[in-house]
Amino acid sequence: MDLGYYAPLGAEALLTGVALLVVLLGLFVKNKNLGGYLSLIGLGIAMWMVASAKLGTTFFFDTMYVDGFSQFFKAVFLAVSILVVIASLSRYKNHPGQDEYYALLLFATVGMMVVASAIDLITLFVGFELASLSTYALAAFDKEKKNLEAAMKYFIFGAASSALLLFGFSLLYGMTGSTRIADIAAISMADFGPATLVALIFVIAGFAFKMALVPFHMWAPDTYEGSPTLVSALLAAGSKKMGFAAAFRIILVALMALRLEWYVAFAILAAVTMTLGNVVAVWQTNVRRMLAYSSVAQAGYIAIAFVVIGAVSGSTNPDATYISQLGLAGGLLQILGHALMKTGAFIAAGVVGYMVLREGKENPDDIENYAGLGQRAPITAFCMLIFLFALAGIPPTAGFVGKFVLFNAAYDAGLLWLVLLAILNSALSLYYYLRVIKYMYVYKPAGGRISEPKGYVLALLLATIAVVGIGVHPEPFIGWAMQAAAALLP
């Protein structure tokens, strides 16, 4: 067998190699910025490899599968990592632990990419843990007291969710005798009685922790607020989406037979998550905490995809396949859009934190610090404005496209109550997003103009171009998402 056969998984192999190389170089080379640039080049090549990979092949004895769905998620993860690395080039310029930082970031990315491709429970779990363990360490990277608290909470909740997940997997394996998703899907689960339900509950709970669905979201605000800002971006935009990638594969494919059970569970989870996330976000005066709750609310919107598919598949609706594909495509577009705008918003919060700490003040994330940001840091403020509008779902941005397709599918599936609730929630979310904008553009600045760090600015501009680009010209992205959805739900 020649190595060319494994070319579609080249991106993962390349990034693993680059991560190891960064660690190795960090030991011997003095110029530590090298690690950051190497990571950036590696991520760029990996992005190209993901985009050009041949689809439809399975690897390693049917444990990994490269299809449109996996490549969609890999592209999202890589985009997030690229933005975070570009901003990190400024943030950790002369930091002594740089090589570890970039290596962990790359390992986390590889873990997420493995999860996107995994069609076997064990492989999926290994990828899940690779990404989780790397991000646990990253969350404590700045070694401040707040960091450590955030990392501790993240670690404890993450370990508990891994345990739940593994327990659910073990029950599935016990019932079906296989860890392959295709085999599990092929076996009728009805004969196993309540054990299936226990397995389903554990699997949903395990994933819901990663996806930060209410009531499994408690760790998210504390962790996103306390971690280094760029790591929060990676967690909210990358690691959380990994939960969705895994949940889509397992719940929509392996556990499709239990549709009636998980359909109700996800309907409740989605409704409660978006409502609670938005209502609590209204009260926050800490911008990063507000962004964390908004990210909880966004997870609620994305979870509508599960409800749509649960509602229509197996029904008499002649368009059932199309609507479920549209629902999943909506979820995927929302994931893509949210990943970009949330990364951007956290990076913008990072610029403000950088500014505040240089002035020697405390509480860098307090909303008071955003007063007059439009004059103090015009590029950051403008990009933040775009991201906040996108998060609220205002056209022409990526946030609007995702919500439009998703709510459209939910309406077609006959879930009018959920669509109404989601739209009401979007309206509510506008309040707290606009409040930040009011601080940035209406209030008097508390100081003079600052020089915005170059890496942050570049990352912000790239994210803004992507968010607006998807909003202005959505057709290819909708087509791409539909293709990815069709790969999972033929």
Place this chain on the structure above:
Amino acid sequence: MTSEPLAVEYYVPLIMFLIMGAIVPIAALAAVKIISPLKPNRRKLSMYEGGLVPIRDARIQFNVQYYLFAIVFVIFDVEVLFLYPWVYIYASEVMQRVMVFGMNIAVFEMLMFVAVLLLGLLYAIKKEALRWV
């Protein structure tokens, strides 16, 4: 396919299991308390430490370096753990069928694994994690 909702009687065994699971440990502990004779003396109540007479308090501060050594040790412990199942399958027919760089794929994979671990050891040595101070 579960086209109908699961009936209630399916859950009876599960509920029985939960109730029994709650009763059995409590009953076992209670039985010990009630049945066994209790004649404590100083020697019986003293701490057990491998049969020796205990000295000092058990709660002392360890040097944090013990943990670093323990972590490095665990990595190689796990490596050996992986080598056992590997020995079992590496000569199997399935593994013979796939060749990478003219090597049996199992050999290649184990080489990669050991190489990555070695890199970790190099990292630990270079960062002076294994130097006892």
